[in-house]
Amino acid sequence: MTTNLVLPARTRIKFCGLSREQDVADAVAVGADALGFVLWPGSKRCVDEARLAALSARVPAFVTRVGLFVDQQPELIARCAEHLDLLQFHGDETPAFCAGFGRPWIKALRMRDDLDLHAAAEAYAGAQALLLDAYRPGVPGGTGETFDWSRIPANLAKPVILAGGLGPDNVAQAIELVRPFAVDVSGGVEAAPGRKDSGLLAAFAAAVAQVDRTHQA
Numbered sequence: 001m002t003t004n005l006v007l008p009a010r011t012r013i014k015f016c017g018l019s020r021e022q023d024v025a026d027a028v029a030v031g032a033d034a035l036g037f038v039l040w041p042g043s044k045r046c047v048d049e050a051r052l053a054a055l056s057a058r059v060p061a062f063v064t065r066v067g068l069f070v071d072q073q074p075e076l077i078a079r080c081a082e083h084l085d086l087l088q089f090h091g092d093e094t095p096a097f098c099a100g101f102g103r104p105w106i107k108a109l110r111m112r113d114d115l116d117l118h119a120a121a122e123a124y125a126g127a128q129a130l131l132l133d134a135y136r137p138g139v140p141g142g143t144g145e146t147f148d149w150s151r152i153p154a155n156l157a158k159p160v161i162l163a164g165g166l167g168p169d170n171v172a173q174a175i176e177l178v179r180p181f182a183v184d185v186s187g188g189v190e191a192a193p194g195r196k197d198s199g200l201l202a203a204f205a206a207a208v209a210q211v212d213r214t215h216q217a
């Protein structure tokens with residue numbers, strides 16, 4: 001059983017909602033492990049298929065290209081998948097739907113009060129990880145809000161990607177408490193929606209590296 005109790009040597013970093021070539025370059029330069037591209041038209045950070053192709057071509061080997069979808073048409077997802085390494089589903093997609101593209105995938109879960117994480121981990125057993133995000137009714141992601149991190153059980157049967165309201169000032173505290181496989185940030189490293197700030201990207205990566213070092217000492 002994969003479990004969150006197996007602590008990673010370091011906390012992986014996913015920067016999400018990139019829409020500009022310069023932001024891709026800046027994120028890679030500070031050591032991003034993964035870059036997220038939002039394909040959902042309801043988002044201010046949305047990129048279309050042509051922009052996805054252009055941005056994904058700028059991503060070097062060993063940095064994971066992640067595409068974000070919210071209950072979208074399988075034909076669109078399949079076309080986008082040509083430019084992606086990993087699919088991230090933010091809607092009510094079933095496990096079978098998520099698995100239907102022949103690509104590794106993760107499931108985003110919004111931490112509504114009644115969410116049973118153990119049951120969700122069992123239901124989405126085929127996911128590479130669960131991305132846990134804040135719940136705001138009617139907003140599928142990118143809220144910039146945190147949630148009660150103590151709700152995440154240490155023995156969850158899937159690796160955790162912690163998201164929601166993270167930034168350079170609180171990511172160390174979040175890692176200390178949750179010890180996630182990875183952290184995911186969008187709004188906390190932005191100058192404006194969809195425009196990343198190179199200083200905030202660097203500060204976020206430095207904060208993660210710093211807390212990781214204390215665990216290795």
Ligand SMILES: O=C(O)c1ccccc1NCC(=O)[C@H](O)[C@H](O)COP(=O)(O)O
Nearest residue numbers: 016043140141142144164165185186187
């Ligand atoms: O970012 C969006 O606009 C978005 C829209 C719809 C679904 C998902 C979206 N973003 C997903 C992410 O992975 C964000 O990084 C995650 O929700 C955390 O966002 P933030 O709280 O701003 O760091």
